[in-house]
Amino acid sequence: MDRKLIGKRVVRNEDPRLLTGHAQFVDDVQLPGMLHAAFLRSEYAHARLLKVDVSKARQHKGVVAVFTAEDMGKDWQPGPPLVSPPPTVKDVVFHSRRQVPLAKDKVRHAGEAIAVVIAESRYIAEDAVEEIEVEYEPLPVVLDLEKALEPGSPLVHDDLDSNLAARLYQKKGDYEAARQQADVIVKRRIYIERGAAAAMENRGIVAHWDAQSEHLTIWDTTQAPIPIRNGTAARLGLSEHQVRVIAPYIGGGFGPKIMMFYPEEMVIPWAAMKLNRPVKWIEDRRENFYATTQERGQIHDVEMALTRDGRVLGLKDDFLHDTGAYDPYGLTIPLNTQSHNMGGYDIRNYSSEFKVVFTNRIIATPVRGAGRPHGIFVIERMMDAAARELGMDPVELRKRNLIPPDAFPYEHQIIDQAFAPLILDSGNYKAVVDKALEMIGYEKFIKEEQPRLRREGKYVGIGVVPFIETTGVGPYEGARVTVEASGKVNVATGIGTQGQGHFTSFAQVVAEQLGVKVSDVRIVTGDTSEFHWGTGTFASRGAVVAGNAVYAAAKSVRQKVLKLASKVLEAPEEELELGDGMVRVADIPQKAISLGELAVLANPLRGAVEAGTEPGLESTSYYGPQYGATAFGTHAMILEVDPETMMIKIRRYVVAEDCGTVLNPLILEGQIHGGVSMGLGNAYYEKLHMDENGQLLNASFADYLLVSSTEMPHIEVAHLETPSPLNELGAKGVGEAGAIPVPALFAQALENAFQERKLEILEMPLSPNRLFELLKDRQAVE
């Protein structure tokens, strides 16, 4: 059908509320008699808990209760596993060790919760936390991924033989045979670290148990309210219908606000029921640094086999992945890395084993990109190393190996993070590379500008990095669309929203079908009482999976509207058109009825609804993809390095992206800009520094450097559209895309700026300091 609203730059429905301070966030929830919680957190990264003495804290004036693991009795249970180990792969090792509500016997990372104080105010609760006396027996700390796997290493989990949390091997074709045929073998060791998600809003929970109605309401900064409702009901022995989880407006998710069952998510609702008083806990920024999950390090040993003319015959990558003290999120991150290691390239032979390692660090779970930036960094670094070895233009080498447009769907013969076959559904990878090259003026820069700037003494480099992103994974989402008597439309879905613009993009999809204004479509997300079924917002899936459910429900309501209007207006359905909130007969515009009037007729006051029909202009639909849709794009940048201070100035930043059908370019560009800012942080500014005892040293924004407006370049974005054949909208996800190629791109541009010095970058993140050291090392070699 003709696209009237999908793909249009519609301003956001939610912005007036957000900009005028009327949107409700968790900390805005105020209830009569509400208590406040503060947690005592471990000072040691690894220690036995010999004694936790809370007697003084309990006597503190204004303290209502203090709970330790002991006090929770039978209710003390580890959190549920969030994803299961892959069932289809041979010889997989997976030891599931999940986080606990409050540490018992032993603490496994600095910041792990040991006790909770619940008091009349947060001030009192914080003061009483300081009255708790803990006797620790410090244990040797496990931090280094390689040493952690050596025999005799101290153990994070005493009941396991080693710190190996998981091992998984996957292959495609025959790498060893490819290696034999190769002219050139390129080998590298690559380190990549990521950082904190650092959402603007920290986590928070309010739990309210109404003993009379036996109903529990939880406001939670979660990305996945339905799994939190289901899990909480199961933990507390309640029906799912006795628990309502509301994820209201949330100031950024980025992964760590997923359905974690954080200790606080287990403890606060339990305490509210126990005390029969509402309880609020709002995380502070310091807690966010060591109590909210992060994404972290991997070490890769990579080998690439090529022919002299630049054809990649095979790739081998064995890597270690740091999961931290527990592994509730299973293998999602390393599987994403493993399935992005081949990028958008037609690589026929692949061999990869990863080992997941327990360490005395905070739990690692997905952060925007979720292992994909690691995979893209690995393949793109190898491409650049190979290009130098072959004396070939790096862009040309990439183009020779991109999957051609006629090869889709392209099956990689391994499984992805959803344990589904890794199939790239559709694409035109060369088109986005060419678009980015054209936008940044690659040829002209290389041939004319760069030599001129170099003569002027400037260190200016260019980078061009293509990438793919698997998005829109299952299992499913649903939506209910209802036309109300006012003529306005209500839509409910089970996912949560943390700033993705769902209130607008979903409204566009519905408004287009029903011929109403976008602002007349009210979207509800993140309230389990509004929609019972669903999974959550993660893996760049909201617009794809929930979006298609919304689309299907809207189309179904449109059919109901047409059917009823046809009867009322005495005209065949084909002659009816929807617009301006009315249904009209095409050639006789005065023969019309409003959607509101139709909605009233569909809910008759007298007489019965006709047999075999349902009341209301309402429909509920579900969508579950067979496998994920794969988005792709190419980023290119020109950066200038100050050779004295190593500070960076980004002169140009261009993005050519293809996420299938664009729902709203304004929102899409916002996602890209946000992603790029996180990617730049991952490349040059953000790093979690830990000392040799596992103490996080930069747990504040004074020391942890987030990218701010002064570091952000102007970003030029071009949209190409290769609709996904997997869903009716043709959509692919884009939430994480902006962040994925940036570290690889940054490294390439830096190498290009210092090509005379033969700079090679095999690690991320860097910093001005680290770049200075690397260049000094190069000088020493020379």
Next chain:
Amino acid sequence: MKIEGEYLFDGPREEVWKLVRDPEVLATCVPGIQTVNKVNDSEFTGEIALKIGPLGGTFGGRVTVSNEVAPESCTLTVEGSGKIGFLKGIGHVVLSEQPGSKTLMKYSGEAQIGGKVASVGQRLFESVSKGMVKQGLDKLNEILKQRSAA
């Protein structure tokens, strides 16, 4: 974290040693010390108030003197904890005689901190501790000079 340095005292080694080994004197020199109690000749307990960047709090702790070779050298082990975290350190102090009846103190050690004080204060801890050592030793030297003058 490593702490290292040296300091030249304007007085003879015997006198410096006496001062260093006198908890009453030390209590007046080290900034922030609130109490010092002698457990025995080589063990002291006490409390110190610290201010590190945005954090402030009192640490209760224990100092143990070992490997004592009077008046030349000793090892100090410090263990403290408070509401803002914990502190552990081990340091070695060597005094050598210098011309003109002066004494050179060389100290080197390693400190480990944890808890809040580590997560937001570690970057500042080094400069704060350097400042405190300098202040303390200056004060000690003052006392030394006063005593020799008396």
